[in-house]
Amino acid sequence: MNAIKEAFKTVSDLWSLMVGLKVTGKYFLEPQRTVRYPWKAVANLDTFKGHLELVGGVKDIFTPRCISCGMCALACPSNCITVVKRKAPKPTPEEEKALAEAKAKGEKPKDKTPKDPERFLYDYSLCSLCGTCMENCPVGALRFSKNVYMAGYSRNDFQFDLVLKLRESEAHAPKAEPAAPAAETSEA
Amino acid sequence: MTRYADMDQVAGDFYTNNFAKTAKESSLILNLGPQHPSTHGVLRVIVEMDGEYILRAEPVLGYLHRMHEKMAEVKTAAQFIPNMGRVDYGHALAWNWAFLGAVEKLAGIEVPERAEYVRTITCELNRIASHLLWWGAYLLDLGAFTPIMYAFDDREKVLDILQMPTGSRLTYSYYRIGGVALDLSEDCLRSIREFIPWMRSRLPMYKDLVSDNIILRKRIEGVGVIEPELCRRYGATGPVARGSGINYDVRRAEPYSVYPKVDFIVPTSELKDARGRYDVRMIEIEQSLRIIEQCVEQMPEGDILVKGAPKPSWKAPKGEAYFAVEGGRGKIGVYVASDGGKNIYRTKLRAPGYSNLSLFAEVSSGTILADAVAILGSLDLIIPEIDR
Numbered sequence: 001m002n003a004i005k006e007a008f009k010t011v012s013d014l015w016s017l018m019v020g021l022k023v024t025g026k027y028f029l030e031p032q033r034t035v036r037y038p039w040k041a042v043a044n045l046d047t048f049k050g051h052l053e054l055v056g057g058v059k060d061i062f063t064p065r066c067i068s069c070g071m072c073a074l075a076c077p078s079n080c081i082t083v084v085k086r087k088a089p090k091p092t093p094e095e096e097k098a099l100a101e102a103k104a105k106g107e108k109p110k111d112k113t114p115k116d117p118e119r120f121l122y123d124y125s126l127c128s129l130c131g132t133c134m135e136n137c138p139v140g141a142l143r144f145s146k147n148v149y150m151a152g153y154s155r156n157d158f159q160f161d162l163v164l165k166l167r168e169s170e171a172h173a174p175k176a177e178p179a180a181p182a183a184e185t186s187e188a
Numbered sequence: 189m190t191r192y193a194d195m196d197q198v199a200g201d202f203y204t205n206n207f208a209k210t211a212k213e214s215s216l217i218l219n220l221g222p223q224h225p226s227t228h229g230v231l232r233v234i235v236e237m238d239g240e241y242i243l244r245a246e247p248v249l250g251y252l253h254r255m256h257e258k259m260a261e262v263k264t265a266a267q268f269i270p271n272m273g274r275v276d277y278g279h280a281l282a283w284n285w286a287f288l289g290a291v292e293k294l295a296g297i298e299v300p301e302r303a304e305y306v307r308t309i310t311c312e313l314n315r316i317a318s319h320l321l322w323w324g325a326y327l328l329d330l331g332a333f334t335p336i337m338y339a340f341d342d343r344e345k346v347l348d349i350l351q352m353p354t355g356s357r358l359t360y361s362y363y364r365i366g367g368v369a370l371d372l373s374e375d376c377l378r379s380i381r382e383f384i385p386w387m388r389s390r391l392p393m394y395k396d397l398v399s400d401n402i403i404l405r406k407r408i409e410g411v412g413v414i415e416p417e418l419c420r421r422y423g424a425t426g427p428v429a430r431g432s433g434i435n436y437d438v439r440r441a442e443p444y445s446v447y448p449k450v451d452f453i454v455p456t457s458e459l460k461d462a463r464g465r466y467d468v469r470m471i472e473i474e475q476s477l478r479i480i481e482q483c484v485e486q487m488p489e490g491d492i493l494v495k496g497a498p499k500p501s502w503k504a505p506k507g508e509a510y511f512a513v514e515g516g517r518g519k520i521g522v523y524v525a526s527d528g529g530k531n532i533y534r535t536k537l538r539a540p541g542y543s544n545l546s547l548f549a550e551v552s553s554g555t556i557l558a559d560a561v562a563i564l565g566s567l568d569l570i571i572p573e574i575d576r
Contacts, residue, residue, distance in 0.1 A: 013402040023397040033341050044348050049355030075500035077267035130270035130361040131369060132500055
């Protein structure tokens with residue numbers, strides 16, 4: 001009786017291996033689940049959170065909407081943002097005259113300095129992509145880019161001026177989509 | 189001084205030398221890790237061996253210590269959220285939740301109902317991803333390579349879903365004080381609805397492929413028996429405690445959020461061994477799917493962030509609070525004490541993995557080395573969480 005039980009157990013144990021192999025065989029014949037990366041890209045990149053980028057203004061999309069208030073730099077947990085404000089332009093002699101007159105009348109002169117930042121320094125190597133800066137921005141001038149192909153050779157490649165980056169995007173403006181990875185790899 | 193004068197001539201570091209003091213004669217002291225593949229990162233275990241058998245084992249921690257608790261002292265509450273995603277890469281959202289739950293409790297902030305549902309759904313999805321990661325990695329430890337391919341196929345789907353609202357795939361920083369950062373879109377909810385039957389259809393395949401496989405059963409059945417009494421002594425929680433027959437789940441024991449409203453069971457196993465812990469985790473995936481299914485149906489419309497949610501410069505009121513959630517590895521507890529200043533004065537993170545690992549020394553003694561690796565894997569250790 002025991003011998004029969006033993007034999008039955010051995011057979012059922014061996015059968016469990018067959019069942020496993022059946023699964024393996026089934027999946028072996030199925031189409032590939034992975035994406036052959038350099039030739040094909042995955043589809044879900046539109047929700048990807050890449051490095052920060054400045055949002056262009058309503059009238060001129062290559063001038064940042066940013067008002068250089070520095071709230072983002074204040075909120076950042078890793079101190080990776082530095083906003084450099086524009087200096088007031090040197091007034092012309094006529095303006096100086098008008099300024100002196102206004103001062104004599106006791107009026108407060110209106111600040112005509114453009115509000116957009118001169119430089120918006122951003123260190124991507126420190127950024128943890130939490131989005132605190134974005135949420136703290138009063139004018140919605142920051143967003144995450146969709147750039148998944150960000151790579152560089154040195155640490156300096158990840159420290160960039162976002163104002164410059166926004167202006168550079170002008171050069172690539174005619175292209176509706178960023179260069180596909182396929183083109184890059186085939187050249188290499 | 190004279191005692192340590194010849195220190196540089198002595199082989200081994202402090203831990204090894206300290207460990208070797210009480211070693212028996214003719215026994216072998218072996219160093220597992222910190223760069224061992226089966227230690228999931230940088231855990232180091234010193235073992236004293238007699239032949240193939242382990243006489244004594246001692247885990248050495250601290251190779252991945254990143255001072256998260258200290259960092260909490262120099263950042264405001266909102267600024268500390270990204271840190272929480274990096275404590276435990278497996279179940280990052282549970283850590284997000286534990287910290288924010290403590291801060292919300294301290295400040296008396298009520299989270300909108302929709303945000304609670306969004307939190308539950310994303311946290312449970314993350315739990316599935318965490319268990320799948322464990323499943324693949326554990327079988328990898330045991331010498332089976334292919335299962336991780338199946339696990340990551342499914343895990344990829346979870347990550348795709350979680351990427352929609354969070355934007356990241358691993359180190360989430362998604363919850364905010366008083367809600368969440370972004371609502372679940374229609375697209376996202378549709379993918380979740382599609383994912384649930386898909387994952388359910390995959391679970392029988394997992395059973396056929398691995399769970400019932402005789403090689404795995406012979407490998408883990410009866411290995412690493414942890415008595416409930418031992419679990420209680422070391423404060424082990426999560427699937428480790430439930431695998432030993434202790435019916436303890438923070439979601440049921442100290443209900444928070446919408447868990448009282450959803451119907452799910454807390455799986456336990458009376459086997460007490462590695463097999464029991466394995467079974468518990470596999471059933472937990474099923475139960476998480478059930479929770480998600482119910483939450484997606486019940487989810488009301490509304491805000492996802494409380495009105496007047498705290499800004500990063502917000503100061504937490506004076507006082508202290510403790511909040512615990514159930515993570516993939518056990519009870520995650522965060523204690524915050526604030527003196528009303530800019531930063532929270534003290535944050536204590538209770539990592540479940542730390543308690544779970546502590547009992548390894550006792551469980552592994554007397555087993556063979558190959559079984560010790562099977563026990564270590566069955567505890568589901570994530571080293572960044574243990575070291576914090």
